[in-house]
Amino acid sequence: MFALKQIVADKLYALKTPDGSDVFHRCFENWQDVLYLHDFFRQHAYALAFYKVDRKTAIRQVLSESKQFFSEILEIINTANHASTLDETIFIPLHNREDFDLPLIETKAYGTISRKCYLRLYAIRLSDGCYIVVGGLIKTTRSLQGGAEGRKMLQTLKKIASFLRKSKFEDAFDIGVLIV
Amino acid sequence: MNNEKKLTELFGAIEQSEWEKAARDWKEQQPWKEYAQQIAIEVLELLEKSGMSQKAFAEKMKVSPQVVNKWLKGKENFTLETIAKMEFVLGQKLIQITPQQAVPAYVEVILSPLEYCEGPKTKSGQLSFSKTQFFDLHLPYSLAEN
Numbered sequence: 064m065f066a067l068k069q070i071v072a073d074k075l076y077a078l079k080t081p082d083g084s085d086v087f088h089r090c091f092e093n094w095q096d097v098l099y100l101h102d103f104f105r106q107h108a109y110a111l112a113f114y115k116v117d118r119k120t121a122i123r124q125v126l127s128e129s130k131q132f133f134s135e136i137l138e139i140i141n142t143a144n145h146a147s148t149l150d151e152t153i154f155i156p157l158h159n160r161e162d163f164d165l166p167l168i169e170t171k172a173y174g175t176i177s178r179k180c181y182l183r184l185y186a187i188r189l190s191d192g193c194y195i196v197v198g199g200l201i202k203t204t205r206s207l208q209g210g211a212e213g214r215k216m217l218q219t220l221k222k223i224a225s226f227l228r229k230s231k232f233e234d235a236f237d238i239g240v241l242i243v
Numbered sequence: 244m245n246n247e248k249k250l251t252e253l254f255g256a257i258e259q260s261e262w263e264k265a266a267r268d269w270k271e272q273q274p275w276k277e278y279a280q281q282i283a284i285e286v287l288e289l290l291e292k293s294g295m296s297q298k299a300f301a302e303k304m305k306v307s308p309q310v311v312n313k314w315l316k317g318k319e320n321f322t323l324e325t326i327a328k329m330e331f332v333l334g335q336k337l338i339q340i341t342p343q344q345a346v347p348a349y350v351e352v353i354l355s356p357l358e359y360c361e362g363p364k365t366k367s368g369q370l371s372f373s374k375t376q377f378f379d380l381h382l383p384y385s386l387a388e389n
Contacts, residue, residue, distance in 0.1 A: 066257075068257065069259055070262055072247050073245055088260055095276075095280075096318075097280050097283040097284055119284055126280055137266050137267075193246050
């Protein structure tokens, strides 16, 4: 069904793509690829109205945002003994009403702290500071459900979370919580 | 049980992603890649405005479409010779050094046709822009050191 690739052991994993890469690496490549972004904003011209910019500006902003975003992740995952930093600085619960106390929650990461940022990553939180990245997208609609790509992302998130729950993934960690 | 072991049981063998190595290389190459990306943005825009296909551009540049594809992704460390040739083919200046700004190194990326270079006109011959933008690309080294 699904296969994983490891970005950093016990910190960051990502779904494997059919071409042998992974969704995290694919986002990184696409969001630093001028030709990809040029074609993307030509096909999603309505997104330019959403951001109130022209295409060249949108491309520059995505390049800049992804540069900042991946530099930050690179720095965090290479910082020893800070297992929770992805929790604090990168990923937040997908739904506002949830928090990190819930097991296997769906999470998102913004390209920058600005609400009007372009980039989103979606992931399942396995335990403190440890995630499986399920995919990422350039936001083109107000809500995730507003576009076909977003709805597909939501479905994949739910599918992976459901698979992990059915497989009792969280049990290994629950015991630790009960003892404490 | 750690996450890795449990995940391997559920998903099968987990291969190492190439991302971290790619990201480290990218970090090292970032100073020149930012120039390459700005040039790629301009070239794509000029191709579109002139109606010249990437294939036709490749033919005029006497390179394969695969090479042009790499250029347009913003992943090519262009030589000055290549940039000059692109300017000739596109009939448009792409970069200009401003000697007034010696430290830090400063390059203007010209977004408007301030100056046409000698060469063939684009197909439409109707390139029209209204403004010029400047980008301080913050090179990590100083020209003064050389």
